[in-house]
Amino acid sequence: MPNPTEKIWDHERQRRNQKLARAASALGASQRDKVVPADMAVQLLEAVLEPGDRVCLEGNNQKQADFLAQALTRVDPARVNKLHMLQSVLALPEHLDLYELGIAEQLDFSFSGPQAARLARMVGKGQIRIGAIHTYLELFSRYFVDLTPHVALVVAQSADAQGNLYTGPNTEDTPAIIEATAFKNGIVIAQVNELVDKVPRVDIPGDWVNFVIPSPRPHFIEPLFTRDPAQISEIQVLMAMMAIKGIYAEYGVQRLNHGIGFDTAAIELLLPTYAASLGLKGKICSHWALNPHPAMIPAIEAGFVKSIHSFGSELGMENYIAARPDVFFTGADGTMRSNRAFSQAAGHYACDLFIGSTLQIDLAGNSSTATLDRISGFGGAPNMGADAAGRRHASPAWLRAGEQARSQRPGIPRGRKLVVQMVETFREHMQPAFVAELDAWKLAESAGMPLPPVMIYGDDVTHILTEEGIANLLLCANAEEREQAIRGVAGYTEMGLGRDLRIVENLRDRGVIQRAEDLGIDKRDATRDLLAARSIKDLVRASGGLYQPPVRFRNW
Amino acid sequence: MIHSYYESSARARIAGLLDADSFHEWLFAEDRVTSPHLAILEQPAAFDDGVIIGQGSIAEKQIFIAAQEGGFMGGAVGEVHGAKIVGVLERAVRDHPAAVLLLLETGGVRLQEANAGLIAVSEVMRAILSARAAGVPVIVAIGGQYGCFGGMGIAARCASTIIMSEEGRLGLSGPEVIETARGVEEYDSRDRALVWRTVGGKHRYLLGECDMIVPDGIAAFQHAITASIEKGDDWSLAALEQEHQLLADRVKRFGACKDGRDIWRELGWADPDALAMMDNDEFVAAAQGHRAK
Numbered sequence: 001m002p003n004p005t006e007k008i009w010d011h012e013r014q015r016r017n018q019k020l021a022r023a024a025s026a027l028g029a030s031q032r033d034k035v036v037p038a039d040m041a042v043q044l045l046e047a048v049l050e051p052g053d054r055v056c057l058e059g060n061n062q063k064q065a066d067f068l069a070q071a072l073t074r075v076d077p078a079r080v081n082k083l084h085m086l087q088s089v090l091a092l093p094e095h096l097d098l099y100e101l102g103i104a105e106q107l108d109f110s111f112s113g114p115q116a117a118r119l120a121r122m123v124g125k126g127q128i129r130i131g132a133i134h135t136y137l138e139l140f141s142r143y144f145v146d147l148t149p150h151v152a153l154v155v156a157q158s159a160d161a162q163g164n165l166y167t168g169p170n171t172e173d174t175p176a177i178i179e180a181t182a183f184k185n186g187i188v189i190a191q192v193n194e195l196v197d198k199v200p201r202v203d204i205p206g207d208w209v210n211f212v213i214p215s216p217r218p219h220f221i222e223p224l225f226t227r228d229p230a231q232i233s234e235i236q237v238l239m240a241m242m243a244i245k246g247i248y249a250e251y252g253v254q255r256l257n258h259g260i261g262f263d264t265a266a267i268e269l270l271l272p273t274y275a276a277s278l279g280l281k282g283k284i285c286s287h288w289a290l291n292p293h294p295a296m297i298p299a300i301e302a303g304f305v306k307s308i309h310s311f312g313s314e315l316g317m318e319n320y321i322a323a324r325p326d327v328f329f330t331g332a333d334g335t336m337r338s339n340r341a342f343s344q345a346a347g348h349y350a351c352d353l354f355i356g357s358t359l360q361i362d363l364a365g366n367s368s369t370a371t372l373d374r375i376s377g378f379g380g381a382p383n384m385g386a387d388a389a390g391r392r393h394a395s396p397a398w399l400r401a402g403e404q405a406r407s408q409r410p411g412i413p414r415g416r417k418l419v420v421q422m423v424e425t426f427r428e429h430m431q432p433a434f435v436a437e438l439d440a441w442k443l444a445e446s447a448g449m450p451l452p453p454v455m456i457y458g459d460d461v462t463h464i465l466t467e468e469g470i471a472n473l474l475l476c477a478n479a480e481e482r483e484q485a486i487r488g489v490a491g492y493t494e495m496g497l498g499r500d501l502r503i504v505e506n507l508r509d510r511g512v513i514q515r516a517e518d519l520g521i522d523k524r525d526a527t528r529d530l531l532a533a534r535s536i537k538d539l540v541r542a543s544g545g546l547y548q549p550p551v552r553f554r555n556w
Numbered sequence: 557m558i559h560s561y562y563e564s565s566a567r568a569r570i571a572g573l574l575d576a577d578s579f580h581e582w583l584f585a586e587d588r589v590t591s592p593h594l595a596i597l598e599q600p601a602a603f604d605d606g607v608i609i610g611q612g613s614i615a616e617k618q619i620f621i622a623a624q625e626g627g628f629m630g631g632a633v634g635e636v637h638g639a640k641i642v643g644v645l646e647r648a649v650r651d652h653p654a655a656v657l658l659l660l661e662t663g664g665v666r667l668q669e670a671n672a673g674l675i676a677v678s679e680v681m682r683a684i685l686s687a688r689a690a691g692v693p694v695i696v697a698i699g700g701q702y703g704c705f706g707g708m709g710i711a712a713r714c715a716s717t718i719i720m721s722e723e724g725r726l727g728l729s730g731p732e733v734i735e736t737a738r739g740v741e742e743y744d745s746r747d748r749a750l751v752w753r754t755v756g757g758k759h760r761y762l763l764g765e766c767d768m769i770v771p772d773g774i775a776a777f778q779h780a781i782t783a784s785i786e787k788g789d790d791w792s793l794a795a796l797e798q799e800h801q802l803l804a805d806r807v808k809r810f811g812a813c814k815d816g817r818d819i820w821r822e823l824g825w826a827d828p829d830a831l832a833m834m835d836n837d838e839f840v841a842a843a844q845g846h847r848a849k
Contacts, residue, residue: 273557529559537833545833555748556832 012185023047033161041071049080056086056149060172065155067191067215069094077102116374143180152181159192163206166199169313169336176341182208191215200333223315225291227265238526240266248284251397255287257347259356265295269531272302289347292317298532311343320546347384352397353418354384365458368440385456404474420463425491432493469515488513558773561699566623572774579612602628605636615782623659626702631662634669638676645683649690664706677707684714693789698724705730716789718766719780720757727755753816764849771836
C-alpha cells in the first residue's frame with residue numbers, strides 16, 4: 001500500500017505561493033500591507049499571471065474594473081499570453097483589445113451588449129475562441145465547477161490596508177467571483193476608488209483578497225435601468241393596462257421580475273394610478289427581484305411595494321434606496337447591498353412572473369434579441385424567463401398557471417411560472433416583431449454556434465402581449481392552436497395577416513385570445529395622463545428630492 | 557388624474573379649458589382653408605393649417621380663442637395660419653368678448669412661406685395691440701412642447717397677460733438658431749439645462765416677462781386664465797412707461813450675466829440651483845421680492 005504522504009495534494013497552492021513570491025519581489029518596498037500603487041499594476045499582473053491562466057476580469061452589467069482592464073492590455077505578451085478570460089459582461093473596448101494584442105485567447109462570457117458587433121467580427125476572423133455563451137447563473141456556476149479562476153481582477157468602492165472591501169450599492173458579481181477564486185487557490189486583485197482607514201461595511205473580508213490597487217480614476221459605471229417617462233407612448237400605456245388587468249390581476253401576481261425597457265416602465269408607472277383604481281394595491285406586485293428602476297419610485301411611495309432585492313444598483317438612486325430600508329436590502333452603513341447571483345436565483349425560483357420585451361418572436365413563441373453581425377449573448381433573461389422546473393413551493397399565481405397548463409395536457413398536478421413576452425407588433429424602423437424564422441438561425445450558422453441563440457424558448461412562454469391583445473399559450477390545445485394564437489395578436493405583420501380568421505375567432509371565444517375590449521379596457525382611456533410620472537423631474541419630486549438622476553437625464 | 561397641458565393637442569386644450577360644449581369653431585374642416593404654398597412645395601397640408609380658432613366660454617365668460625397645434629410643422633405661422641389669428645383679434649375689436657385667449661405653441665414663422673409668414677406675424681402683433689386698445693384683454697398661455705419662439709415670441713409680449721408653466725419656453729431666436737448663428741461656444745443648444753435656464757417658465761417669471769406661472773395641467777391653466785380675465789388689462793400710459801423703465805433697468809442690472817443662474821443670484825436667490833426642483837407653489841412663494849418686476 002503506497003504511503004499517502006508521498007502523493008502531492010497541493011500543487012495549486014504551491015503554484016499560488018510561487019506567484020505571490022514573484023509578486024513580492026517585483027513590488028518590493030512599493031507594497032504596503034496589501035496596497036499596491038497604481039503605477040505598479042502592470043508589474044503585479046506580469047508576476048501573478050502565467051500563460052494559459054483562467055482570468056476573471058470583473059465586467060458587470062453596470063460597474064467595470066476598467067483600470068485593471070487597461071493594465072492588463074499593457075502586460076508583455078511574451079510573458080503573459082494564451083489567457084482564458086471569464087467575464088459576465090464584455091463592455092469595454094479593452095476587453096477585446098486583449099485578443100488583438102495576443103494576451104488572451106479564449107473567452108467564456110454571458111453578455112456583450114456594447115461590444116457585440118466587434119466581437120462578431122473578431123470571431124469571424126478567428127481572433128477569439130469562444131468557449132460558450134452563458135446566462136449569468138450558468139457562468140457563476142461554472143466558476144465553481146470547471147471554470148474556476150486562477151486570478152480574479154475585481155472592483156470595489158473602497159478598501160482598507162488589510163484588503164477588506166466595500167463595494168457600495170453596486171456589489172453585483174463581486175462576491176460570486178471572489179468566493180470561487182479565493183477558496184480554490186486563486187489570487188484576487190481589487191481596484192478601488194479610495195483607500196480608507198476603515199471601510200463603511202465589509203462586503204468582502206480582507207483575507208479573501210490578496211492585493212488592493214487605488215485606481216487613479218473612479219471606476220466606470222453605467223446607468224442602465226433609467227427610462228425617461230417622457231418617452232413612454234400611449235400604445236405602451238395601453239399594453240401596460242392589459243398586462244395589469246389581464247395578467248397581474250387575473251393571476252394575483254405578487255412576486256415578480258420586470259425586464260428592462262419602456263414597456264415594463266409603463267406598467268411600473270401605472271401601478272399607483274390605474275392598478276390602484278382597480279383596487280389592486282396589496283393584491284399584486286408586492287415582492288420584486290429587480291434593479292432599482294427609478295420608474296418604481298411612485299409605486300413604492302404609494303405603498304404598493306413591500307420588498308425589492310436587486311442584481312445591482314442604479315446611478316442616482318443611492319440616497320433614495322438608503323432612505324427606504326423597509327423596501328430595499330441595505331447594510332449597517334445604510335447603503336444598498338446588491339448581489340447578482342442571489343437575485344438571479346431569486347428571480348428564477350421565487351418569482352411567479354417574468355415579463356420582458358424582445359426583438360423577434362417566431363410562430364412557436366421562441367424569442368430572440370439576436371441580430372445578424374452581433375454576438376450579444378444572454379445576460380440574465382433566460383433564467384428569469386423560464387419555468388423553474390425544480391420549484392416545489394406553491395403560490396396562488398403559480399398554481400393557477402399550472403392548472404391552466406394541465407387543462408390542455410393532463411398530468412400530475414404541478415405549478416407553472418408565468419413568462420410573458422410584451423412587444424409591439426412593429427418595433428422601430430417598422431421591423432416586424434413576429435417572423436417566420438428568427439435571425440438567430442443565421443447568426444448561429446455564420447458564427448459557428450452549436451445552437452441558435454434563443455433568449456426565451458417557446459415552451460416556456462405562457463403569454464404574448466401586444467397592442468392587439470393577449471394570447472394565453474397555456475390554454476392552447478396543440479401546436480396549430482398555438483400558432484394561430486400568436487398570429488392572432490401579431491397585428492398587421494405578415495405573420496398576423498396570415499392568420500386563420502375562423503380559428504382566431506374561436507380562440508377569442510374561448511378566452512385564449514383577449515382583446516382590450518374583452519378585458520373591459522376602453523382604448524380611449526389609454527393616455528399618458530395615467531402615468532404616475534411623466535418626466536424625470538416628476539420622479540425626482542415623487543422621491544422627495546432623494547433621487548438624483550445623472551446629468552444626461554436632466555433638463556435642469 | 558392631472559391632464560397635462562404640455563402633452564395635450566391644441567384641440568384637447570380647448571376641450572379641457574372651455575366650458576363643456578361651449579366651443580364653436582370658425583373655419584372648420586369642411587371649409588378646407590389650407591395653405592396655398594405648401595402644395596406647391598409638395599408638403600402635406602392640414603385642414604386647419606395648424607391653428608384652431610373660434611368662440612366659447614370659460615367660467616361662463618364669452619371669449620374668442622386661437623390655439624396653435626405644435627404637432628403640425630411645429631406650430632409654424634404661415635399665411636393662412638396667421639390670417640386666422642388676425643381674424644379672431646379683429647373680430648374681437650368689433651364684438652368685444654371678455655377676452656381673447658391665445659394658446660401659443662410655435663417655432664415662429666413657417667420658412668416655407670417666407671415673406672407671407674413674416675407679414676402674417678407682424679399683422680398678429682398689430683391686431684393684438686388693436687384688441688387691447690379696444691378694451692379687450694389678450695391672454696397668452698405658453699406650456700406646450702414646442703415653446704413659443706420667433707416673431708410669435710414678440711407677439712406674446714404684446715399681450716395683456718402671459719401665463720406659463722415651468723415646462724413652457726419663451727424666446728425670440730430658438731436655441732438651435734442661436735447656436736447656428738453664433739457658435740456652440742456662445743450657446744450649446746443640446747445643453748438642456750442651459751436652455752431651460754435661459755428660456756424656461758421659471759426664468760421668464762423671475763424676469764417679469766410672464767405674469768403668472770402654473771403647474772403643468774389644463775385645470776391650472778384654466779384657473780389662471782379665469783383670474784386674468786377678472787383682473788383685466790392695464791392699458792394706461794403710466795403702465796407702459798413703467799414697463800419701459802423695467803426694460804432699461806434690466807439691461808443695466810443683468811447685461812453682463814452669462815447664465816440664468818447669475819441673474820437669479822443678482823435677484824437675491826441664495827441657492828439658484830435649488831430653484832429647479834421647487835414645486836410651483838413653493839417657487840411662487842419664494843419668488844416674492846425676488847423678481848425683476
